[in-house]
Amino acid sequence: MKAIQIFCLMTVLTLLGCNITDEVIPGTTDPGTGDVEPELVTYPLGSFGWEVVQQTLQRANETSNTVISPLSIAAALYMTYNGADGETRSAMNETLKLNGISVDSLNAAYRQLAELLENTREGVRLSSANAVFWDENRVDPAESFLAKLTAFYEAETFAEDFRNNPDAVLNKINAWVNEETEGRIEKILEELNPEEVMFLINALYFIGDWDKPFDPDQTSDRPFTTSDGREIMVPTMYQDSQFKYYDGTDFKGVSCTFADTSLAMWFVLPPADQDIDQFIASLAYDDLVDRFNTQAITGRLDLQLPKFKINYKIQLNDVLKAMGMEIAFDPMEADFSNLGTATGNLYISRVEHKTFLKIDEKGAEGAAVTSVGIAATSLPPSIKFNRPFLTVLLHKATKTPIFVGKIEDPTSEQ
Incomplete structure (x- = not known):
């Protein structure tokens, strides 16, 4: 035939x-x-x-x-x-x-x-x-x-x-x-x-x-270490605010919600001694969802997050x-x-x-054809996304992944 x-x-x-x-x-x-x-x-x-x-x-x-x-x-x-x-x-x-x-x-x-x-x-x-x-x-x-x-x-x-x-x-x-x-x-x-x-x-x-935009005046070039060991300077957003975050030994992660709070973007940082590809290969989606849904806490967080396109x-x-x-x-x-x-x-x-996929101070934009606080208390936990990380944009209630990204070099558009 x-x-x-x-x-x-x-x-x-x-x-x-x-x-x-x-x-x-x-x-x-x-x-x-x-x-x-x-x-x-x-x-x-x-x-x-x-x-x-x-x-x-x-x-x-x-x-x-x-x-x-x-x-x-x-x-x-x-x-x-x-x-x-x-x-x-x-x-x-x-x-x-x-x-x-x-x-x-x-x-x-x-x-x-x-x-x-x-x-x-x-x-x-x-x-x-x-x-x-x-x-x-x-x-x-x-x-x-x-x-x-x-x-x-x-x-x-x-x-x-x-x-x-x-x-x-x-x-x-x-x-x-x-x-x-x-x-x-x-x-x-x-x-x-x-x-x-x-x-x-x-x-x-x-x-x-x-839901909580980043202040562009707080964005500055900060060091980012790529998987091959290069240190590059990357425009990095900063915010000290209340976030839902997970601070475990298996990984660290923060959930940034949108103005429509039924949608969120998870940013996930592997352990410093684990390669990003090996980390994703060994990570089950159910486990990722479980960490954010049942083990994450909401509290003050010092967050540094690279901009990228x-x-x-x-x-x-x-x-x-x-x-x-x-x-x-x-x-x-x-x-x-x-x-x-x-x-x-x-x-x-x-x-x-x-x-x-584009992430900046205002929010996120994706297509597929796919603030500063001053306080006198102790310093909050800090998550610095200064090495390769995973990001997931999803609908929270149904756990539907809309975009999943591995960010190796925030300065590269490819």
Whole structure:
């Protein structure tokens, strides 16, 4: 059978493996198409996203900044999962840590989660947009597939002429990405490969003011030691205030909430004698959440935090194959028959991921196509982020990771 490359999952910027069985995650049920709570998908999403981060760091330059949007990657793959069948669906279910959740329940839970995350208060905006572009001459998407994408993912649909107007299609896709990320990611594609007939895209944008902004007059250049031992001077924000923080022997961390206090950014500093990559590789997401949720305290803290702006990109093919999705990339074995019909077999050709993340005195901004106090008491505890650290932007109630970053060099935008 002739093979056709199909999906380029543009997840623009943001786990427990098992076979499909009747077992479900403790504390959850699979209610089919009935009432579904977002928590049905938040645990799998967090576990899947954390493994993506760990697998990515195994393949990345050890001294480079890395920013991943688990939420954006999951959204694009959930849409793709709707088109999978047979062994391909089973493999994707295991990779995505869905633990046998039905497609209809996954879609309904994602819709509930998206509405919850996007229902932000003044001073914070989180938007997630989806789209599907296809070659009208070489693939005929199933009506049921498109109906699910529009109903549950609010995906825009575009039937285009890839073969005869590749430049126009390329420009249209990149223009959509640029608009949905407020210009932070200008384009996701450099070219259309001749075999590619469809693109499933998620574009995520976040901007939020801190609940307690930093005073720009208190920002100054301070030393920062990189993983390779270089000492560089980095613009570092300062604040002596009340924060929720964790001061353990396994790591130190602080939670900076946004004006919408349902969202927070965790900054995590490994022990001085532990490499940042080894630290993340050995850290379970559940343990990280537990430290902040049950062991952190709120009190006065002397906080020094670098400003940074990072652009990151990665092709996730090898990461997803290592996590069990090899068959989805196989030209002959992949089964995406629920997606529709084409002039050959459909399979995933590439999964591209781009992110942008900026932290400053006012707040945080991310995209993916992903104060001074004077007192006469004793000095407060101090956390100085003066060496490589981990950062996680998340929705606190559902523990959904929106962005996860490893900051090696705050002065580098790459």
